[in-house]
Amino acid sequence: MLYIVPTPIGNLADMTFRAIEVLKSVDLILAEDTRTSSVLLQHYQIQKPITPYHQHNEHKVIHHLAEQLLGGKTMALLTDAGTPGISDPAFLLVRECVKQGVRVDCLPGATAFVPALVNSGLPINSFCFEGFLPLKKGRQTFLKRMATEQRTMVFYESPVRLLKTLTDFIGYFGESRPCCVSRELTKKFEENKRGTLQEVHDYFATKPVKGEIVIVVEGMQDE
Secondary structure, eight states, rough: OEOOOOOOOSOOOOOHHHHHHHHHHHHHEESSHHHHHHHHHHHOOOOOOOEETTTTHHHHHHHHHHHHHHOOOOOEEEEEOOOTTSSSSSSHHHHHHHHTTEEEEEOOOTTTHHOOOOTTTSSSSSEEEEOOOOTEEEEEEEHHHHHOSEEEEEEEOGGGGGHHHHHHHHHOOOOEEEEEEEESSSSSTOEEEEEEHHHHHHTTTTTTOOOHHHEOOOOOOOO
């Protein structure tokens, strides 16, 4: 059995009872960053073997992990925050487990884009989640395609690239397109800045930006 276990995106109290029970029951915990996950495990007094599983080693270890799972071991996969597989490693291991007939159980839990989307004040009856934008290759093509997207769009971004991305959005979507930028979700200094793309860009241009970023942008509206 492989458990996919969501972890808090900021506030440790957002860990579910079931997630804690699962982590206490498995034979091995796979972690994107063992240092980050160790803080969580210590907080909940979970003492289990832990090993790295991240984008730099997943191709090398998935077959070995699948063999261990087929042999009867139970494992839990954690990423630094949120649900594994959502802009984080998980897909390759899950696909291999499905291929090999290993049962996979994904627990419900924290995912950053959901609270950002809901509290944005933008339409959420239909939306698309795009994760991180391409950094270079394919970025312009991607933005041209998204400029005509009518659903509400959700993106992840790093604080150091926030202004560049907002500038690109202004260029392709127009400065008056409504948006919301959420950062430090569930933490003490959580912030949700709403307004037009230009207004939000100008706001963050005047202050240092910290924390993980979720950008929600309204889709193109019919004239």
